[in-house]
Amino acid sequence: MKFTLSSLTLNQKLALVAGLFGFCAIFAGSPYTGSTATINAKELAVMVEKEVDHVTVDELADWIIKGRADYRLIDLRSAKDFDEYHIPGAENIPIASLPDAGLLRNEKIILYSEGGTHSAQAWFLLKALKYKNVYLLRDGLAEWKDRILFPSLAENPSPEEKAAFEKRKEVSKFFGGSPQTRNAASASQLVMPKLPVPSVSAAPTGAPKKKKKEGC
Amino acid sequence: MNAPLFKFGYFGEETGLIIAFIIGIGFGFFLERAGFGSGRKLAAQFYLYDMTVFKVMFTAIVTAMVGLFWLGVLGVVDLSLVYVSPTYIIPQTIGGLILGVGFVIGGYCPGTSCVGAATGKYDAMIYLLGIIAGILAFGEMFPLLRDFYYATPMGQVTLPQLFGVSYGVIVFLVVLMALGGFAGAEWVEKRLAAKKEAAS
Numbered sequence: 265m266k267f268t269l270s271s272l273t274l275n276q277k278l279a280l281v282a283g284l285f286g287f288c289a290i291f292a293g294s295p296y297t298g299s300t301a302t303i304n305a306k307e308l309a310v311m312v313e314k315e316v317d318h319v320t321v322d323e324l325a326d327w328i329i330k331g332r333a334d335y336r337l338i339d340l341r342s343a344k345d346f347d348e349y350h351i352p353g354a355e356n357i358p359i360a361s362l363p364d365a366g367l368l369r370n371e372k373i374i375l376y377s378e379g380g381t382h383s384a385q386a387w388f389l390l391k392a393l394k395y396k397n398v399y400l401l402r403d404g405l406a407e408w409k410d411r412i413l414f415p416s417l418a419e420n421p422s423p424e425e426k427a428a429f430e431k432r433k434e435v436s437k438f439f440g441g442s443p444q445t446r447n448a449a450s451a452s453q454l455v456m457p458k459l460p461v462p463s464v465s466a467a468p469t470g471a472p473k474k475k476k477k478e479g480c
Numbered sequence: 481m482n483a484p485l486f487k488f489g490y491f492g493e494e495t496g497l498i499i500a501f502i503i504g505i506g507f508g509f510f511l512e513r514a515g516f517g518s519g520r521k522l523a524a525q526f527y528l529y530d531m532t533v534f535k536v537m538f539t540a541i542v543t544a545m546v547g548l549f550w551l552g553v554l555g556v557v558d559l560s561l562v563y564v565s566p567t568y569i570i571p572q573t574i575g576g577l578i579l580g581v582g583f584v585i586g587g588y589c590p591g592t593s594c595v596g597a598a599t600g601k602y603d604a605m606i607y608l609l610g611i612i613a614g615i616l617a618f619g620e621m622f623p624l625l626r627d628f629y630y631a632t633p634m635g636q637v638t639l640p641q642l643f644g645v646s647y648g649v650i651v652f653l654v655v656l657m658a659l660g661g662f663a664g665a666e667w668v669e670k671r672l673a674a675k676k677e678a679a680s
Contacts, residue, residue, distance in 0.1 A: 279659050285546045286655030289648035295552025295559050296647075368636070369560040396561050 308391055317387060318402045319374060325412050325435050328352055335372040338362075340382050341405075349456045351376065351408060352439070359386050369395050376401035376408075413441030413457065483557040508595045517595045519587025519603050526584045529672055531665035542658045549651050567634040586610065 272280070311317045327335070328351070339346050339354040346356040357365045359382055367373055373395065375383040383400040390398045401408070415432040418425055433443040440457025486496050514536050515521045524530035551557040583589050586607045588596055593611065596604025622629070640647045 275662075279662065282542055282546060282655050283659060285550065286542075286652040289546070289549055289651035289655075290646070292550070292553045292648050294647055295549050370563060394560070396558060 308388075317398075318400045320402050321408045321411050324351070324374065324401060324408075325439065329435070329438055335374050336367065337374050337376070338367075338386075340375055340377040340386055345378075351405070359389075362386055362389060363393060367395065369397075371397060373398045374401060375399070376404050379404045379406050409441075412436060412439055414444050415441075416444035483551070484561050507591070508598065511592055511595045512599060516592045517599045517601065517604070519596065519601070519607075522589070522592055523584065523587040528668055531669050534665055535662060538658045538661055542655055545651060545654060549647065564636040564638060566636050568630060568632055569634055570632045571629055582610075 269277070324337075337351060337354040339350045339356045340359045340362070341350075341356070342358060343356055346354075350356065354376070357367075359377075367390075373390065375386050375390075375398065377383040377386075380400070380403050383404055387398055387400045411432070413436060415429065415436055417429045421429065429443070436443045485491065491499070511517065515532060516536070521530060522533055525533040548557060548559065548562070552559045579589070586593070586603075588604055588607045590611055593604045593607040597608050618625070639650045643650070
């Protein structure tokens with residue numbers, strides 16, 4: 265009997281195609297190397313420009329309140345600073361030990377440092393090591409203190425700003441901060457919230473904010 | 481353009497949910513067209529009268545596997561970004577058995593019960609209520625189950641890592657297994673059909 269391709273049923277043809285693809289797969293090498301062989305400078309630049317490389321403190325606070333667990337929050341500061349205060353859920357990995365800290369390449373990793381510089385540098389470091397899903401906390405812990413822990417109301421606030429501030433107060437309380445209101449006499453010193461873990465008494469690390477004085 | 485599209489930031493979470501919704505509707509539609517909205521057809525799999533479930537599921541596995549493998553080789557999909565759920569071998573085996581027993585008794589699995597309910601089948605709706613009750617019970621009991629739930633962790637392992645062979649070899653072996661399985665399934669179906677014919 266003569267064998268022709270057209271004598272096969274559709275299912276047999278599909279099986280043949282699958283078999284061929286499967287057989288060739290043996291010789292195709294690893295599928296993991298395809299897209300991650302080199303740093304794509306252009307791609308990185310576009311990511312920075314599109315601002316998809318960072319999360320804001322508000323987003324992060326929202327995730328923590330909602331109990332999301334699909335990310336790892338990395339504190340790049342020294343162990344001493346970490347012990348004094350860190351954002352809830354953070355892990356301490358000093359920047360020098362980042363490459364061999366055992367982070368997985370398919371995890372969502374969020375980096376923060378005191379300001380924005382170290383985390384941005386660490387971001388490029390991880391990108392170069394083919395970590396794709398890395399983000400940095402915009403403006404770092406300084407912004408976290410300013411906006412989440414010790415939010416303050418702008419001078420001459422509009423009603424919208426006032427409403428937003430009420431929301432911020434709730435968020436601030438959740439994280440153990442203290443919203444800075446105009447008539448609060450005790451606001452001259454910012455006290456960092458105590459960590460649940462045994463730690464040295466939290467020293468006020470934030471720059472003391474100017475008390476806002478204005479007539480009512 | 482690189483995939484996974486979401487992880488490369490081509491769209492945000494909200495858009496992602498809309499896309500998931502559309503894909504979900506499509507998934508349900510094709511399940512229904514394959515006859516999976518019927519508890520009879522699904523249960524028949526376990527009595528080996530009708531191997532459609534086996535064939536459809538294994539076809540889906542092979543298509544997805546071959547597709548992901550070759551797209552990975554071509555550099556379109558970055559497989560290191562595709563989430564692999566961690567393995568907890570004993571709790572997951574027992575969970576799988578419980579799900580399987582529920583599948584045989586109820587005639588649906590979670591996805592197909594939604595399809596059945598959407599096409600107006602009462603048994604599927606009751607099955608869905610059962611799922612919701614089960615989710616609630618599991619959620620409430622979770623503090624008691626936590627230790628077991630996280631027992632025997634193996635991390636995010638894949639078959640190539642586990643067996644120490646190359647990815648391509650695993651792809652080939654699974655394809656062979658599927659093709660052999662399809663041929664075997666047709667053979668079983670024909671035999672049982674012949675038996676039925678002879679009996680009637």
